Amino acid sequence: MAVSTIHSPKSLNSTSPISTPPKTHQNHAIFHKPTSKRNHALKISCSSEEKTVVIGLAADSGCGKSTFMRRLTSVFGGGAEPPKGGNPDSNTLISDVTTVICLDDYHSLDRTGRKEKGVTALDPRANDFDLMYEQVRAIKEGIAVEKPIYNHVTGLIDPPELIKPPKILVIEGLHPM
Ligand SMILES: Nc1ncnc2c1ncn2[C@@H]1O[C@H](COP(=O)(O)OP(=O)(O)OP(=O)(O)O)[C@@H](O)[C@H]1O
Numbered sequence: 628m629a630v631s632t633i634h635s636p637k638s639l640n641s642t643s644p645i646s647t648p649p650k651t652h653q654n655h656a657i658f659h660k661p662t663s664k665r666n667h668a669l670k671i672s673c674s675s676e677e678k679t680v681v682i683g684l685a686a687d688s689g690c691g692k693s694t695f696m697r698r699l700t701s702v703f704g705g706g707a708e709p710p711k712g713g714n715p716d717s718n719t720l721i722s723d724v725t726t727v728i729c730l731d732d733y734h735s736l737d738r739t740g741r742k743e744k745g746v747t748a749l750d751p752r753a754n755d756f757d758l759m760y761e762q763v764r765a766i767k768e769g770i771a772v773e774k775p776i777y778n779h780v781t782g783l784i785d786p787p788e789l790i791k792p793p794k795i796l797v798i799e800g801l802h803p804m
């Protein structure tokens with residue numbers, strides 16, 4: 628499993644598939660590995676007061692992303708719940724500080740569509756990376772978006788849900804980077 632901060636609108640605008648972190652650490656959430664046996668706690672510092680910090684979590688299906696995210700959001704405080712009054716099959720988790728969105732929501736082909744085309748959910752042809760990029764960039768810039776929902780119960784793409792910019796946005800899935 629890979630976890631990374633996604634650093635700036637500039638890096639999101641890059642044409643390179645791999646974003647290059649800037650040299651300063653301002654406005655970034657920073658994860659430190661313990662440096663000594665006496666320092667077991669995961670230290671998290673987040674200096675951004677105004678802009679949404681984006682954290683990407685990449686791993687294959689069933690690797691433990693959701694489990695890890697529940698732990699991570701509890702570190703930031705508050706319980707995380709699906710959007711109130713929305714689609715009960717929403718994959719989104721919202722707390723006071725964080726919003727976790729699942730990138731399965733950017734599947735461009737539903738379950739039947741993938742079967743017909745003979746592609747898996749990992750295949751770029753089954754995902755709308757352009758929409759993902761535009762919406763993550765918009766949220767980071769403080770703009771709410773209407774994000775699609777991939778319904779894991781029905782295998783269909785449901786009507787979108789409104790995602791408002793949180794302090795910390797976590798994008799978890801197969802291709803967040
Ligand atoms: N660190 C761990 N050690 C052992 N089992 C784990 C660990 N983390 C998660 N699991 C178990 O692995 C299974 C998959 O976990 P989880 O649903 O978090 O994965 P996921 O990556 O979010 O899956 P998906 O991509 O299907 O949404 C669950 O049964 C969970 O209890």
Ligand SMILES: O=C(CO)[C@H](O)[C@H](O)COP(=O)(O)O
Nearest residue numbers: 688731738748779782800801
């Ligand atoms: O979790 C996944 C990817 O992260 C699923 O494999 C993918 O979204 C397809 O979902 P389903 O099997 O419900 O049609």
